[in-house]
Amino acid sequence: MAATxxxxxxxxxxxxxxxxxxxxxxxxxxxxxxxxxxxGFSFNILCVGETGIGKSTLMNTLFNTTFETEEASHYxxxxxxxxxxxxxxxxxxxxxxxxxxxxGFGDQINKDESYRPVVDYIDTQFENYxxxxxxxxxxxxxxxxxxxHVCLYFITPTGHSLKSLDLVTMKKxxxxxxxxxxxxxxxxxxxxxxxxxxxxxxxELVSNGVQIYQFPTDDEAxxxxxxxxxxxxxxxxxxxxxxxxxxxxxxxxxxxxxxVVQVENESHCDFVKLREMLIRVNMEDLREQTHTRHYELxxxxxxxxxxxxxxxxxxxxxxxxxxxxxxxxxxxxxxxxKEEEMRQMFVNKxxxxxxxxxxxxxxxxxxxxxxxxxxxxxxRKVEEKRRELEEEMNAFNKRKLAVETLxxxxxxxxxxxxxxxxxxxxxxxxxxxxxxxxxxxxSKVMITKANVxxxxxxxxxxxxxxxxxxVKNATWREGFI
Amino acid sequence: xxxxxVGFATLPNQLHRKSVKKGFDFTLMVAGESGLGxxxxxxxxxxxxxxxxxxxxxxxxxxxxxxxIERRAVELEEGGVRVKLTVVDTPGFGxxxxxxxxWGSIVDYIDQQFEQFFRDESGLNRKNITDGRxxxxxxxxxxxxxxxxxxDVAFLRAVQHKVNIVPVIGRADALTPREVGxxxxxxxxxxxxxxxxxxxxxxxxxxxxxxxxxxxxxxxxxxxxxxxxxxxxxxxTKEKAFRGRTxxxxxxxxxxxxxxxxxxxxTMLVRTHMHDLKEVTQEIHYENYRAQCIQSLSRVGAxxxxxxxxxxxxxxxxxxxxxxxxxxxIREKDEELRRMQEMLQKMxxxxxxxxxxxxxxx
Numbered sequence: 023m024a025a026t027x028x029x030x031x032x033x034x035x036x037x038x039x040x041x042x043x044x045x046x047x048x049x050x051x052x053x054x055x056x057x058x059x060x061x062g063f064s065f066n067i068l069c070v071g072e073t074g075i076g077k078s079t080l081m082n083t084l085f086n087t088t089f090e091t092e093e094a095s096h097y098x099x100x101x102x103x104x105x106x107x108x109x110x111x112x113x114x115x116x117x118x119x120x121x122x123x124x125x126g127f128g129d130q131i132n133k134d135e136s137y138r139p140v141v142d143y144i145d146t147q148f149e150n151y152x153x154x155x156x157x158x159x160x161x162x163x164x165x166x167x168x169x170x171h172v173c174l175y176f177i178t179p180t181g182h183s184l185k186s187l188d189l190v191t192m193k194k195x196x197x198x199x200x201x202x203x204x205x206x207x208x209x210x211x212x213x214x215x216x217x218x219x220x221x222x223x224x225x226e227l228v229s230n231g232v233q234i235y236q237f238p239t240d241d242e243a244x245x246x247x248x249x250x251x252x253x254x255x256x257x258x259x260x261x262x263x264x265x266x267x268x269x270x271x272x273x274x275x276x277x278x279x280x281x282v283v284q285v286e287n288e289s290h291c292d293f294v295k296l297r298e299m300l301i302r303v304n305m306e307d308l309r310e311q312t313h314t315r316h317y318e319l320x321x322x323x324x325x326x327x328x329x330x331x332x333x334x335x336x337x338x339x340x341x342x343x344x345x346x347x348x349x350x351x352x353x354x355x356x357x358x359x360k361e362e363e364m365r366q367m368f369v370n371k372x373x374x375x376x377x378x379x380x381x382x383x384x385x386x387x388x389x390x391x392x393x394x395x396x397x398x399x400x401x402r403k404v405e406e407k408r409r410e411l412e413e414e415m416n417a418f419n420k421r422k423l424a425v426e427t428l429x430x431x432x433x434x435x436x437x438x439x440x441x442x443x444x445x446x447x448x449x450x451x452x453x454x455x456x457x458x459x460x461x462x463x464x465s466k467v468m469i470t471k472a473n474v475x476x477x478x479x480x481x482x483x484x485x486x487x488x489x490x491x492x493v494k495n496a497t498w499r500e501g502f503i
Numbered sequence: 504x505x506x507x508x509v510g511f512a513t514l515p516n517q518l519h520r521k522s523v524k525k526g527f528d529f530t531l532m533v534a535g536e537s538g539l540g541x542x543x544x545x546x547x548x549x550x551x552x553x554x555x556x557x558x559x560x561x562x563x564x565x566x567x568x569x570x571x572i573e574r575r576a577v578e579l580e581e582g583g584v585r586v587k588l589t590v591v592d593t594p595g596f597g598x599x600x601x602x603x604x605x606w607g608s609i610v611d612y613i614d615q616q617f618e619q620f621f622r623d624e625s626g627l628n629r630k631n632i633t634d635g636r637x638x639x640x641x642x643x644x645x646x647x648x649x650x651x652x653x654x655d656v657a658f659l660r661a662v663q664h665k666v667n668i669v670p671v672i673g674r675a676d677a678l679t680p681r682e683v684g685x686x687x688x689x690x691x692x693x694x695x696x697x698x699x700x701x702x703x704x705x706x707x708x709x710x711x712x713x714x715x716x717x718x719x720x721x722x723x724x725x726x727x728x729x730x731x732x733x734x735x736x737x738x739x740t741k742e743k744a745f746r747g748r749t750x751x752x753x754x755x756x757x758x759x760x761x762x763x764x765x766x767x768x769x770t771m772l773v774r775t776h777m778h779d780l781k782e783v784t785q786e787i788h789y790e791n792y793r794a795q796c797i798q799s800l801s802r803v804g805a806x807x808x809x810x811x812x813x814x815x816x817x818x819x820x821x822x823x824x825x826x827x828x829x830x831x832x833i834r835e836k837d838e839e840l841r842r843m844q845e846m847l848q849k850m851x852x853x854x855x856x857x858x859x860x861x862x863x864x865x
Contacts, residue, residue: 074648096652131654132601180538184562186600210677212748279761281753289751
């Protein structure tokens, strides 16, 4: 509903009403101007040209001050851009001037990549502005605009034509920035040569499709002067900060043995024209062009890259808001999916590791059991052996006892039966034999202590040896020796 | 007849007569980026129109430009003395966007000329040798920069031991006298830093007169020469006409020593040091080249002495006339063959060994 209302409103015929008296809105431009003046202006110039071609001197001459610079060396490895910001003031107008220098341009032996840092710098400035514009909380009125408003391209005055590097670079820059080509150090070309040179340059630019900045001819106030100036492109300039006495006043000039080149003399060079066009007449237009043409082009390309469109498939006008929302949802959805995936992966990994650990545990347990069993086995075996041994010992002791009782009996009997002498002798010998070692009488043969530790013996023979040792060392009762 | 007078004091006159009859030849090479005034300077130096009908390339055509070597020969005569002047031009130097090794063809050209002369000199028939060796190379530096550029340094390094280099600042009417002095100082410093040996003027003998010595010293101080060239004659007044360039603020006189060093260059190049340049080329640069050449040949000779012996029996003084490149190829192929044979032998030995082991094991 609202949309159709709006349409109807736009299509209505606008009626021109005449005023009955002086209302006062003709002061609007003045209000705008005074507001801008208090805010201050900013202007950014990019200077591209070979080292030593006179860029810094020209800037000094244009703005009638000395921006501190040191002479650049020829031995830079790659082109780099050096921006410097200055605050200038004239009457009550503040200007924040940024001069960007392309240091090392044209010095390398291989100049294939010379244009790239320049293009990247311009794109970065556009990008920064775009980011600021897309922010939720933005402060565009406070934002220090660093977008390049004009590129002064310095052409070497060979007198023949453009250099190949110039052509390649200007082609890359013409859709991103306003280019004003300048013939530098023009005091080395005579008038006729200059005329031919300018024609050659312009024809080369046209035939290669390079779009340089044309001064605007739609505003009646400046249309005439601008169209005249357009015919003088490219400007042949001479820069100088030294002053020379000509006639009876000091002017900025270069002194040669054969004459003096005055910077502000129209017949000597086009410096005055450049200053008029660049600063006095068209500065605002340059800024506008940068904002409405170059920046918008950049923005459109960038947003299209990101996937925004002006109309959706049903060709209903899409608002940026909705597109933004959908994009955001998409993005968040993707993030979530990724999260899920990662979580899944994590869980899987954990499970795997767990199962592995369990396996290992089980194995360990098994081993333990196994070892325990073996241990038990061994213990049992040893116990058995010990029992056997004990039994043997018991049996041996019994026999011994029996033998002894027999002996004592036989001793008693020998007084009666001398026939048993031999036996006795044997027994005696046995006894004597026995007396030397272990003395036995009663059956109370003390064996060693009841709590026998299991013997760590490898064979029963060994065990007996050990037992006999133990028996020897036993604690006897009833005073056996 | 004066008994004391022998008469060989007339030798210089005889030499003079003969040399006039024979004529001289001089090869001058000019190198430098386009637009620095090389062609205009050559025309002004020799007061001819060597470059009358030339066409210059567009910037678009120059992007992938490679260097070509152009020779222009002209016969000049002055006072009965004939000079055959050959100017070797190098259009396309430093013009492309990627100039890596763009001086390769220049170095090859110089070497080629040396080789040609070497072969001619060692040949049997030495009557009509044409000397195409480059006697002097005028290298044009740009007045718009701050001294030497990386491309200049690279080129000068590559040719310093092959040719006499005379550095020149072209289009010097872009520089005020103070700037000219500063630039010359900077260039001299940078040449020293990079250890580039340019053509040194010979010191004059101590018995020359003072004026000559002073002149010589001044000449030495002005290297590199800051020149302006022009083919147009300017007529300021009916009587006063000179060669120069007119500007709205004045006119540059090419032959005015206060305006530029053109006169010094012309004096040095044509009037006083032309012969010395030829001599240095012959005695130093050519001899260096020749020694190098023979050394590399003799390295080959040390290896295949046998084949060489056969050759030398046929022609006692004749050196092998095979061109150097095929010699090198033959050498390389020999090496390869030898290596492969060695490898084969090794493999055979190994095989035999393993066979022996196997049989032993069995």
